[in-house]
Amino acid sequence: MNKEGSWSPYFSGALSGVVAIGSVWFVGKYFGASTSFVKSAGLIEKMFSPERIAQMPYFIKEIPAIDWQWMFVFGIAIGAFVAAMTSGTFQIKAIPDMWEARFGKPTGPRAVVAFIGGIIAMFGVRLADGCPSGHGLAGVSQLAVSGFVALACFFIGGMISANLLYKGGAKK
């Protein structure tokens, strides 16, 4: 444990690998997160037009309901909150440090870029059928070819947009 109350990423990563093994062993569930966004979107849309949702092929494939993964994703927020509170690193922050150093304090630009980034990211991740958890961690742990290829593409795409966004600015 260092001065910031955090653990080495090697140690916490390895421990999370043990958690993943336990999950597969005892519950038969592999990690994943993005399907829960589909289920949530479906649950929200269902409130407005239930008949339409019932007929959409994607919501027939991914039935909008609270399931293991939805609770898993919800749990991540709780676990992070507990860890942040107990190690004194909880901080209400609307602008990340790196962003502020490059683009300043206004919250508008960060909100717009994050929102648009979110739309693009989720569209892509559903097309790829998995996120850095589902393809990256669970897929590669199973030595799935799709996991290795997806993880490489995630980083290539991310390097392109992050470097374009920060192009011309001071390093860090």
Added chain:
Amino acid sequence: MMTLLYGLITGILFGFLLQKGQVLRYDKQIGALRLQDMTILKFMLSHIAVAMVGIYFLYDLGIVKLSLKPMILGGVVVGGLIFGIGWGLLGYCPGTSLGALGEGRVDALWGIGGMLVGAGIYAEAYPYMLKTVLTWGNYGKITLPQVLGLNHWIVIFFLIFLTVSLFKWFEKKGL
């Protein structure tokens, strides 16, 4: 009901470790994409190194089943690149956005909102994708050992060797 409870407990443990490893920070995620800080890669590769040994050990004993996603070139490559571009803008992935919110990074809310909209848009586009992108190069549910024609333990040993070498290089370079 028990399944839901297991999901919650597993998520809490995972979220706790993500926060402790500082993986949830925007600066760490974008830091990796700008090749300045490899924290998230250290976490991910450590997770994978441990999980692949455990999962294949239990698999050999017949205790667990694999749950492979198909290798569809169109979906995985095109979708993966699109996801990456969005990730570089947002600075959080689907799982870490919730965790970031948990540690008070409220800018993750914009991303979560965007991702819900993105999921809705994809649901509309799905029938079209099914006829186009998702038909390009479907190799089915394949693993690296199958493709290479090697025993999975040889592949795992090689990957761990590669991971450790990469970690040594990260530490040498101070990444």
